[in-house]
Amino acid sequence: MLLTACALPPALAPAPSPIEPAPATAAVRTLLAPTGVLRVGVYAGSPLSLLEREDPTRHAGLSHDLGQEMARWLDVPFELARFERLADLMVAMGQGEVDFTVTWKSDIYGNDVNYSLPLLDLEQGYLARPGTRLREAADLNTLAARQGGVKLGVLRGAGAQAPLARRHPQIEIVLLGSYTEATDRLAAGQIEAFAASKSVLFPMADRLGGGARVLDGRWGLETVVIAIPKGRQSAMSYLSRFVLSVRREGYLQAAVRRADLRGAVEPDIR
Template sequence: MNMLRRTWFTGLLAAAALLAGCAVTPPPAPTPQARAALAPDGKLRVGVYSGSPTSMVTDKNGKPAGVAYDLGHELARWLGVKVELIEYKRVAEVIEAMKIGEVDFTFTNATDARARDVNFTLPLVSLELGYLVPAGSSLQSASEIDRAGIQVGVSQGSTSQGVLTRTYKQAQVVPQPTLKAAAEQLTARKIDAFATNKGILYEMADGLPGARVLDGRWGLENLAIATPKGREAGLSYLSSFALTVRRDGTLQSAIARAGLRGTAEPATR
């Protein structure tokens, strides 16, 4: 598998310090079975990809941030283990790594298709799906995209690729290997728009002068914590973790630190 791998081990105090607003009371102790299920190697392997606030970005102080990054460190604190951070080029690679047991934890779009391969908690964040267009584009809204001659970039292997390929009647989907490549293609006018969740789109727009996120949306993503199949002994503890971080402000702190935009009212189930 083609991936960028960086392993960062942090002590428990350092992990706790990463989260502003982290709970100060000791977390509930996991059973040995739950700890072994969620971190079978004695560490929590957190899968991330760079460029998405829901996964990992660099904050205003030059430090790593992101919902997956911060929640992974917080779960490690709960479990009393260290973190091994593994970086991939795109979300599809993170999911593939989780399917074969190379990753223990990530935070991503909880689709029915992915739920066949990994376990999800309840959805914690909902994001609008939209389009980013380059400076000078005549496109003004999401409703104008599906026209003859329009080429829309998507992350290779992403949910967006599958959905839009099935949905479009005239526009053409153009898979991109990385977010960096997509930004370059937009700037060079080799694609007319890039489609994904608005959290990523606003992050990309910050680095592309004149680029705009179009009005309107073509869908919603419901993001949740994901763990590999076969770890059922840890699911009850993980569900408690998910409910707690949503209630105590830890999730909101991670969202704010990552600069995540484009959120909608979270779905429930």
């Protein structure tokens, strides 16, 4: 596991310590921050992006913390470009209005952005409803075979419906519009479990209480990367040096702890 125990609550964990930067040429600086400012795309509420706190110096999230460090490497100002949704952020990046963000690698945006080497992988798993007796992912199929009528929620448009339907042929896949709806359906016992990234499921379980739990096991992995606009390929080697450095020197691990990002594992590519 990449995420290790932290002696302090995440909200009190210190900011990651800066690491020795690789020198950036003027050409690289112009490619990665063409306006002279590194515009870091974020959407609030996600540990991958931005977690806002009362004291702005304690804001967290991988886009926030890694964006600050990249701006320091480039010796340019750091600026947050805020969006309501990831989809809006990625559209803006495709139009060259955002320079940098941390997200999961997806073919959906492949024509508009370039992706870095992997930062980490996130396990995709299941959150079982309050009062559940389930312990492992395999228990879902066992329950469906025994009693039928088992319902598994998944976000509409997340691309998870088909793989989950293949994995759970006896379970009804229920498409949901938001994480809030998923939480409400779980609390009401209208779905047996909800499938998503464990980075989302663990905080949902904390809020639900009542014995709601993230089941042991996983149904997939998401690769987390840095995205930059298409057309800046000449800066990719510098971006690779940045990724390898933040992983090797512990900066990434500190950012993960501060954001309380759970379900993170070391990527296969090192």
